[in-house]
Structures are given as structure tokens and as C-alpha cells.
């Protein structure tokens with residue numbers, strides 16, 4: 001079901017359910033060229049590592065069509081133009097490695113002798129394959145991860161690693177859906193609200209409520225008390241990039257949740273497809289952390305909550321050390337420590 005990322009073949013455009021306005025409005029945003037695709041990625045019309053990768057794959061096709069339409073008359077002029085557009089696309093957001101992964105995969109399928117029409121045809125097919133593959137991987141990951149959830153568990157999650165953050169089904173929410181679909185109908189979810197963009201309150205709660213999976217939203221700073229009271233049995237979160245040693249960057253606040261989980265003896269899992277693991281990044285400190293506009297912190301919607309002129313931090317992600325992670329749930333199985341070894345093995349099993 002292409003319900004939030006759709007490609008319209010007739011119009012040649014990418015259609016995205018605009019996540020900025022959920023849960024209040026279901027508006028659609030149309031990407032017709034590289035600039036509109038980059039805008040959608042940067043303003044978080046679409047967000048979540050795998051969904052960013054799928055969007056970028058279609059974005060490469062839009063870039064190729066744009067290069068053909070705007071480059072000079074010589075047959076070869078579109079190639080450097082396309083190359084520059086792809087570089088811009090790849091740099092739209094720095095932390096989620098699925099973006100660079102998708103653009104790299106598209107580039108690898110760009111034959112040096114290929115004409116523009118042939119390239120566009122093969123790229124559209126590849127973008128659709130990446131899209132379908134993510135749906136399959138999330139289902140598989142969900143079925144694998146269901147094993148770590150016991151019926152009766154309350155599972156805490158941070159940010160939104162659900163259907164909206166992937167092609168469908170989700171990663172962390174895929175694990176929860178996997179358990180639910182396996183008949184564990186006594187599970188409950190705590191969605192941390194996830195300041196400042198409120199992906200947990202707006203998106204995770206919206207998705208789960210639609211599916212009838214019991215969910216309660218908690219403000220981020222309730223995490224310690226909820227764990228202390230024994231109200232959380234598992235934590236499952238997504239990731240934007242997992243380093244070669246198993247350190248995993250996810251939405252800001254995840255590190256605090258992981259530290260609290262260790263303190264209170266709550267198993268903390270990361271769920272992500274192999275496309276989120278970046279063997280070229282040695283550890284969490286080497287993961288680039290996106291610094292976003294101060295306005296997301298100074299305002300809630302249109303309402304200003306920080307005095308004029310006061311500076312804020314808006315680092316959007318934090319890396320959780322591998323030592324705090326009980327397992328990394330992927331489409332090829334649950335990776336266990338030592339992650340350096342299990343990650344290498346997983347790539348061998350791909």
C-alpha cells in the first residue's frame with residue numbers, strides 16, 4: 001500500500017503525505033524537481049531514515065529529468081548537471097545514512113554510455129525496487145523483532161520509527177506491529193512526545209491509534225519516573241545511522257532514554273534495516289549530527305516560547321553507545337554484541 005509515498009507515473013511526480021501537518025491535516029506535497037525534493041527532506045514533509053532513502057531514490061529520477069530539460073544542447077551536457085544535482089540531494093540531511101545510501105545505489109546503476117532516456121527508465125525501476133524492498137524488509141524485521149516482545153509488555157519508543165518513517169510498517173513500530181500481528185494483543189505502547197518536532201506525539205500516536213494498538217503519549221521528561229514505577233518492560237527505537245561498532249544515532253533524547261533503561265534494567269533495542277548500518281563510520285562520535293533551525297525550539301507551532309534573542313540548542317540526533325543496546329533488530333536477524341563482529345556477519349548474510 002503506497003499510502004504516504006506515491007509515485008505518479010502519469011504526472012511524473014513524487015507525492016508525499018505532508019508530515020508537518022499531521023495529525024491535524026492530511027495534505028499532500030508534490031516533488032517535481034530536485035529543489036522541491038530537497039525542500040521536502042529538509043523541512044520534514046517526509047522524514048525517518050528509510051523514508052528519506054526512498055524519497056531520495058525517486059529524487060534521483062526527478063534530477064535526471066531536470067538535467068535533461070535544463071542542460072545545454074550538447075548531448076553530454078546533462079551529465080555534469082545531473083552529477084551536481086545528485087550531490088545537492090545527497091547533502092540535504094546529514095545524519096540519516098539511508099539518504100547517501102540510496103543516492104549511491106542509484107549512481108552505481110548509472111552506466112557511462114547510457115543515454116538520458118535509458119537512464120530515466122532504469123532509475124525509475126530501481127527507485128520502485130528500493131521502495132518495495134523497504135516494505136518487505138520492514139515486514140521481515142517486524143516478524144524477527146516480535147520475539148523480543150512478551151505479551152503484556154509496555155514498550156516505550158522515542159520519535160517515530162513507524163510506517164511514516166519507512167515505506168510501510170516501520171522499524172521500531174514494525175517490531176510492535178509484528179508482535180501485535182503474532183497475536184500478542186496485550187501489549188501497550190508509550191510514545192515519548194519527542195521535542196521539538198513532536199514526532200512521537202503527532203506521528204507515532206496517530207499511526208498506532210489508527211491501527212487500534214493501545215498507545216499513551218508521555219512528555220519526554222516523564223521517562224525516568226515511568227521506568228522507576230515499573231511501567232516500561234522494553235524500549236524499542238529506530239536509528240538514523242548505526243556505526244561499524246554498533247553505536248546508533250537516533251532522534252535527540254534517545255541517549256537519555258537508553259541511559260535510563262540501563263539504570264532501571266529495561267532492555268533497550270534498536271530496530272533498523274541493514275541500509276541504516278554504515279560500516280564506513282567507525283563509531284558514534286564519527287556520525288554527523290544535524291543542527292536544525294532554532295525556530296523549532298523557540299516556537300511551538302506559531303507560538304513563541306523562548307524570549308527574543310536567547311540562543312538555543314537544536315542538535316537533532318544523539319548517538320547511543322553500543323554497550324547500552326541489548327540487540328539490533330534487522331531484516332536478517334537480531335544482531336547481538338559484540339556488534340563489530342555481528343554487523344560484519346550480517347552483511348555477509350545479505
Ligand code: MRU
Nearest residue numbers: 047048049159161165238239251
Ligand atoms: O528527524 P527525523 O524525524 O527524520 O528523525 C527520525 C528518527 O530519528 C527515526 O527514529 C529514525 O529515522 C528511524 S526511522 C525508521
